[in-house]
Amino acid sequence: MSEAREFKHIGQRTIRPDGFDKVTGKANYGADLSLPGMIWGAILRSPHAHANIKKLDVSRAQASPDVLAIATFEDFPSVNAAAQRNGSQRKDLMDTACNIFANQKVLYHGHAVAAIAARSQAAAIAALDLIDVEYEVLTPVLNINDAISADAPILHETMMTQGLAEPATEASNVSARMELKKGDIEAGFAAADVIVERAYDTPTVHQGYIEPHATTVVFNDNGPSMIWCPTQGHFDVRARVAQLMNLELGQIKVVASEIGGGFGGKTTVYLEPVALILSKKSGRPVKMEMSRGDVFRASGPASASQSRIKIGAKMDGTITAMQATLHYEAGAFQGSPMGPGCMTVFTPYDVENLYVEGFDVVVNKPKVAAYRAPGAPQSEFAAEMAVNELAKKIGMDPIEFRLKNAAKEGTQTIYGPKLKVVGLVACLEAAKSSPHYNAPIPENVGRGLAAGFWFNIGGQSSVIINLNPDGTGTIIEGSPDIGGSRASMQMMAAEILGVAPSSLNPIVADTEHVAYNQTTGGSRTTFATGMAVVEAAEDIVEQLKARAAAMWNVTAEQVDFTDGVAHNLSGEDQLTLAEICASAEKTGGQISGRANINARGAGPSFAVHICDIKVDKETGKTDVVRYTAIQDAGKAIHPSYVEGQFQGGAVQGIGWALNEEYVYSKDGIMENAGFLDYRIPLASDLPEIEAIIVEVPNSFHPFGVRGVGETGIIPPLAAVGTAVAEAIGQPISSLPCSPPKILKLLMAAH
Amino acid sequence: MKSHISTTINGDSVEFLCDPSQTLLQVLRNDLGMTGTKEGCGSGDCGACSVILDGELVCACLVLGVEAQDAAIETVEGVAAHDQLHVIQEKFLEHAALQCGICTPGLIVSTKALLEENPSPTEEEARYFLAGNLCRCTGYDKIIKAVMDAAATMRQGA
Numbered sequence: 073m074s075e076a077r078e079f080k081h082i083g084q085r086t087i088r089p090d091g092f093d094k095v096t097g098k099a100n101y102g103a104d105l106s107l108p109g110m111i112w113g114a115i116l117r118s119p120h121a122h123a124n125i126k127k128l129d130v131s132r133a134q135a136s137p138d139v140l141a142i143a144t145f146e147d148f149p150s151v152n153a154a155a156q157r158n159g160s161q162r163k164d165l166m167d168t169a170c171n172i173f174a175n176q177k178v179l180y181h182g183h184a185v186a187a188i189a190a191r192s193q194a195a196a197i198a199a200l201d202l203i204d205v206e207y208e209v210l211t212p213v214l215n216i217n218d219a220i221s222a223d224a225p226i227l228h229e230t231m232m233t234q235g236l237a238e239p240a241t242e243a244s245n246v247s248a249r250m251e252l253k254k255g256d257i258e259a260g261f262a263a264a265d266v267i268v269e270r271a272y273d274t275p276t277v278h279q280g281y282i283e284p285h286a287t288t289v290v291f292n293d294n295g296p297s298m299i300w301c302p303t304q305g306h307f308d309v310r311a312r313v314a315q316l317m318n319l320e321l322g323q324i325k326v327v328a329s330e331i332g333g334g335f336g337g338k339t340t341v342y343l344e345p346v347a348l349i350l351s352k353k354s355g356r357p358v359k360m361e362m363s364r365g366d367v368f369r370a371s372g373p374a375s376a377s378q379s380r381i382k383i384g385a386k387m388d389g390t391i392t393a394m395q396a397t398l399h400y401e402a403g404a405f406q407g408s409p410m411g412p413g414c415m416t417v418f419t420p421y422d423v424e425n426l427y428v429e430g431f432d433v434v435v436n437k438p439k440v441a442a443y444r445a446p447g448a449p450q451s452e453f454a455a456e457m458a459v460n461e462l463a464k465k466i467g468m469d470p471i472e473f474r475l476k477n478a479a480k481e482g483t484q485t486i487y488g489p490k491l492k493v494v495g496l497v498a499c500l501e502a503a504k505s506s507p508h509y510n511a512p513i514p515e516n517v518g519r520g521l522a523a524g525f526w527f528n529i530g531g532q533s534s535v536i537i538n539l540n541p542d543g544t545g546t547i548i549e550g551s552p553d554i555g556g557s558r559a560s561m562q563m564m565a566a567e568i569l570g571v572a573p574s575s576l577n578p579i580v581a582d583t584e585h586v587a588y589n590q591t592t593g594g595s596r597t598t599f600a601t602g603m604a605v606v607e608a609a610e611d612i613v614e615q616l617k618a619r620a621a622a623m624w625n626v627t628a629e630q631v632d633f634t635d636g637v638a639h640n641l642s643g644e645d646q647l648t649l650a651e652i653c654a655s656a657e658k659t660g661g662q663i664s665g666r667a668n669i670n671a672r673g674a675g676p677s678f679a680v681h682i683c684d685i686k687v688d689k690e691t692g693k694t695d696v697v698r699y700t701a702i703q704d705a706g707k708a709i710h711p712s713y714v715e716g717q718f719q720g721g722a723v724q725g726i727g728w729a730l731n732e733e734y735v736y737s738k739d740g741i742m743e744n745a746g747f748l749d750y751r752i753p754l755a756s757d758l759p760e761i762e763a764i765i766v767e768v769p770n771s772f773h774p775f776g777v778r779g780v781g782e783t784g785i786i787p788p789l790a791a792v793g794t795a796v797a798e799a800i801g802q803p804i805s806s807l808p809c810s811p812p813k814i815l816k817l818l819m820a821a822h
Numbered sequence: 823m824k825s826h827i828s829t830t831i832n833g834d835s836v837e838f839l840c841d842p843s844q845t846l847l848q849v850l851r852n853d854l855g856m857t858g859t860k861e862g863c864g865s866g867d868c869g870a871c872s873v874i875l876d877g878e879l880v881c882a883c884l885v886l887g888v889e890a891q892d893a894a895i896e897t898v899e900g901v902a903a904h905d906q907l908h909v910i911q912e913k914f915l916e917h918a919a920l921q922c923g924i925c926t927p928g929l930i931v932s933t934k935a936l937l938e939e940n941p942s943p944t945e946e947e948a949r950y951f952l953a954g955n956l957c958r959c960t961g962y963d964k965i966i967k968a969v970m971d972a973a974a975t976m977r978q979g980a
Contacts, residue, residue, distance in 0.1 A: 087915050094923035095911040095930055097858015097898035104857040193852075194843070280958045282862040282870055283924040332860070332924025333958050364863040555921035555959060712918035716960055720921060723961030747867035747956060755962040756946075756953035763963075 080635070081563045082775055085712045086573050088559040090330075099330045102286035102302030103361050110288065111140055113189045113343075113350045113360040114196035116203050117370065118178035121212035121436040121740025122225065125176050125185070125205060133188055133202035141189040141353035142203075143346055145173035150318035165315050167405040171439050172316070172345055178207070179227060179404035180438050181741050182369025184342075189350040189358050212436040212740030216378050216399045219245040219433045227404065227434045247406035248432045252414055252486045260393025260425025264384025268462045271380045272454040274789070274807045275733035276401065278373040279443050280724070280752045283332020285371055286361040289347035296584070297324050297348060302331040304338045304552050305591025310583050312341045313348060327582040328552045335724070336442030337372045339591050368745035373734065374443035375400040375408045379454035389468050389476040393425040394418045398451050400432055403439040408432045409447030412527070415487040416786075417451035419525040420474070420496055420678065421459075422483040436740050442593060444721060445526045445782035449728065449789050456522040456790030457797075457804065470521045471504050471680075479525070479678075495704025495768035495778075496523065496678035502766050503680040508700040517686050517697060520794025524679045524786025528779035529594035530671030534587035535604040537565060537576070537612055537665040541657075543650025545571075547578040547608075550589030551601040555720075555781070556713035560598050561605045563709055564775065568609035570636025571649055587668055595779025598709055599770075600671035606774045612665035619652050619659040673772025677780055679703035681722060681787035685795035692815030694730055694796060700762040701787075706770040706778030714780050715763035721784025722761050727753045728785075729792035731808050829890040831856070832900025840887035847871045847882035849890070850897065858898040858927050862956065869955035872928035872935075873897050879935035881954075898927035901934060909979070910934055910972045917968035921959035929955045933969050941977055945970060 093099040133139045151169045169175070174183045186203050190196040213219045213227065224245055232240040235249040261267060287301040297319075303309050306326035314321050331338060343360045351358040362371065382395040396417050400408035410430040418426055443449075463473035478500060483491045503509055503521065513519045536548040547561050558578040566573040590596065617631040620638035624631070624645050632639045638647045656662050684698040701718040708714040731751045735744045744750045769776025789807060797804040802817045824839040831854070840849050847864075850856040850873075862868035864883045871882040874896040875889075901908045910933050913919070920926045929952065936943060936951045943951065948969050949962070957965060 085918070088918070090923075091915040091920070092907070094920055094926050095907065095914050096902050097856075097927045099923060100857065101860065101924060103851075103861065106852070106855070194841070281922070281924075282868055282956055282958055283860070283922070284862070330924075331922060332862075333922040335958070361861075364865065364867075556918065710918075712964070713921070716918055716921055716964060719961035719963045720959045721961075724958070746865055747863050748865065752956060752958060753961075754953040754956065755949040755966065758949070758962055760966075761961045761963045 079567060081566045081573055082707070082709055083711060084563065085710065086559060086563060088556050089562055089578055090553065090558055101283055101330045101332050105288040105300045105329065106359065107288060107290065107357040110357040110359055111189050111191055111354060112193040112196045113187050113347055113358050114193065114200055115184045115346065116186045116200045117366070118174065118181060118183040118185055120178055120207055120209050121181045122210040123178050123207035124210065125174060125178060126208050127204065127206035128186065129204040130186060132204065133199055136199060136202055138190050138195050139188055139199050139202070140356065141350040143187040143349040145175045147349045148173070148316055151316060168312065168341070169316055171405060172342060180436050182366065182438065184370065187346045187350060189354050213245060214435060214736050214740055215376065216401060216433050219435050227436065231406070231434065245434050246431050247402065247434060250410060250414055250430045252428045253426060254484065254486050255425035257393055257395055257425050257427040261384045263392040265387045266462060266465050267382065267384040268458050268465065269382040270458055270805060271378065272457060272805050274377045274450045274453060276373050276376040276437060277728050277732045278368055278750065279335040279337035281333025281335060281337060284362040284364060284367045285342055287343045287347050288357060288359045289344065289351045290357045291348055291351035296322065299324060299326045299344050299348065300329055301326070301344055302329045302338060304331065304334045304554060304593055306552065306583055307550065307588050308339065308591050309341055309344055313345050316345045317348060325582055325584050328580055331552050331554055334554055335444045336446060336593060339442055339593055342371055364747065365745040368750060369742050370438050372441045372443065373438060375402065375440045375450060377401070377450035379451060381454045381458040383458050383462050385462055385466060387466055389466060389473050391421055391423045391477045394421065394423050395427045396451065396455065398428065398430045400430065400447065400450065401435050401437065401440065402432050403437045404434060405439045406432055406434060408440055409442065411447065413447030413451040416448040416525050417455050419485055420479050420523045421477045422479045423477060426486045428486060444724065444785040448524070448526055448786050449725065452524055452786050453789035453793065453807070456787070457793055460520065460790065460794045471500050474523060475500050491676065493768060493771065494676055494678055495766050498766045498768050499678050499680040499702045499704055502702045502764055503682060506682065506700055506702065506764060508682050508698055508762060513684065516799065517684050518795040518798025520683050520791040520798060522681055522787040522790035522794065524783050525676060526595065526783040526786065527676050528599065528674040529596045530600045530674040531590040531596055532670045533589050533601040533604040534668045535601065535608045536586060537608045539612065539653050539663045541653055543571065543653045544575045547576050547605060548581045548586050549578060549601055549605065550581055550586040551597045552580055552592045554592050555717065556710065557597045559713060560602060560709040564602050564605050565609045568606055569612060569649060570634065595677065595781040596674065599674055599773055599777045599779050602709070602777055603671045603773060604667040604669050607667035607669060608665040611667060612663060615663050616649060616652050619656065620647050622659045623647065623655060673770065675706050675770030675772065675778035677704050677778045677783040679783045679787050681791040683788065683791040683795045685792065685799050687796060687799040687814060689818055692811035692818060694809055694814065696726060696759060698759055700764065701784055702764040702766060703780060703783055704766045704768050704778060705780045706773065707767055707776035708765050709775065709777060711765060714765055717780045718763040718784045719761040722788050723753050723758060725785045725788025726792055729789045729807055729809060731810055733808050825888050827888060827891050829892065830894045832896060842886070842888055844887040845883050846885040846887050846890055849887035850882060856897060856899055860924055860927055862924065869932060870925055870928040872931040872955065874931060874935055879932055898931055901930055909975050913968040913972040913975065917964045917971065919960065919964040919968035925955060925957040929957065929965060933972065937973055937976060941973060943973060
């Protein structure tokens, strides 16, 4: 990959193939499918954050002629049996079941208790009143400090902390502890001239996709049942539902509708198994939708966190030691992204001595789901804030300080592998020469800068490309397209086949029409599914050569295929791809390419963001006045959608840093479960987001691609936090930097 | 008791029966099968259900179905003329102003309302006019560029 390659289509800004349907309202999302005879499901949710269910009586509902089916936890009778069979996934599967329907105990405000199906949505909602539930209300545990205190109410009587030096003997709200280390942390601090040690916290936030969860399900006893839903991974929906319902994979077909945002939050199941139970019981297609309030109260969110960071450096800017203690809220069931949080926290730095410990803590809030680089924004926020403070203390520019310690090829990570070729230094250099960084800081404005690291993954993807007799074709893939990936698939296939991208129609097939694909997540789609598309197209090229050879009576080795044209190396003959396809009938039948891969070699993506913030000293209101996002894409297949990932990630991070947070009453009732009070950034809140694409190719991908979807949400938290700190002249230790908090800091300073 | 409503949607005369409590959004999506208008919140906070009702930009989730009587409604399905995209739609595609696309119908309709009211908005005016349309994917940057480009193109064409 050392030489710059010339591409025909890669790197162009083509019109996305699914665009027409999306700007005209024709595209069908999760809530857009209705079927003949369809009825509606609705869910009864807990009004309490923590309570024992003393009685759950559905007899009045059962007697109502309006009610066509009822579902509760009892409808998962096979969960224990299925969980046994699935071995290691047992606990996880049980938790999923208990999250979909409370099992004797409700663990958060909004936890599903029962469901009803009726002829209309309104009738189903009205009939929920016919379900009688008696609760014994328990004291809720609403934050990490309360959860780990000695006299904390225990959420799960059987939960013992895993990963302790001595096995735990008592139930705890801490599900697990982990530890990572490198070098000698004590010696590292002893060698430091300056040490910064601080505690930070971040709130519970939601992915905030605009499309609520929704599904339409048809149970079928004589063939596969059909589940239509917006998901990042329809194959995993199939697997999850099959486990919960004790079905074989072949008994379920999942159709991934267009998806209205996910950001990690649409990687699990909430409504789908419930709708399947209701459909089975009623014999009707069943549709279910979450309200926006349900989405906030009972899906997602991302972990609140508490972090303690200690960093030591010499006066010349060499970091000698970095230490972190990280607590993550998992919500009502274990499984926060503590692991990736610990692994990523210090990875932008090449430092000898590291020590990180993490804790996974359950609280009476919804079970967390993945959110863009899960775990990393929280931990890297804390690390980057401390790094900036340390740079300031020793009088170094934050870019120079990072350049002096930057992770690069060969850096030994704390979690195992050494880094291969990475683009952090290139991003820092791009930041240094950016117009933004070289612009003077306006009056009353603070400037902050931060870096971010995310691994990215590869994994399994399956692709089929079918060519038609006229040379057009279909790319059949199985990665739900969450932000324009069909455009990049089209471009990559077109590059190999030498045809116009628009002649190839990419579709995201259901679980029956393409082999297994891993979930769209981990920034894997353009990398891994893209690699499968390239291999499937190369498979076609080999076949095209063989067909042309047959037509010319030469061997395939005597045929070259370049830019969509086969050339007979022993003569003057040429055949275009379309001409070979037109003759396919005579040369052995139609032409399809195929690739089923498990992609290795995902390239990490680093980013550096710069943020200027103005603070209104009278109200504490913050305004982002300038913002630049710089990130390594390896190779940008479609630069507009790469920039879009940088910009979208940046703005989600800005929201996290400035405004977004779950607000709970002391009883654990979420008080801002709507977009009016849970305030995500608006168009009027923001300036232009300048996006700078850095390209340090990943040699493991045929075009050099690195995933770009996730890293962009990491740096904003500390870039914004540092900018606010600079603007008000006070350290920032807690997100969000909402006006009341900033005002308090300003007033305390006077 | 359902009401019988006669209205005009995208130039077509339409009649429907609706319960007095049904919103225009529910009628459009569930009864008329016009699912181009999206629901993001049902409380007027996200703008995904933006439609133009008698020349006024509204959230269809905050309007009752019965209020459509004798009204003229314009939804995203009526913005393009057959397969000929409106300039706003073309510019959204050209500028990659959508990722997941769920907010796009509402933004297209809101942008149309903006440019009918103010053909030469400043960037700041566009940002404030469209503040009622939430987008979680793009950070708005490319949306605003598409809107400003559409405005300029439409002024040239006018």
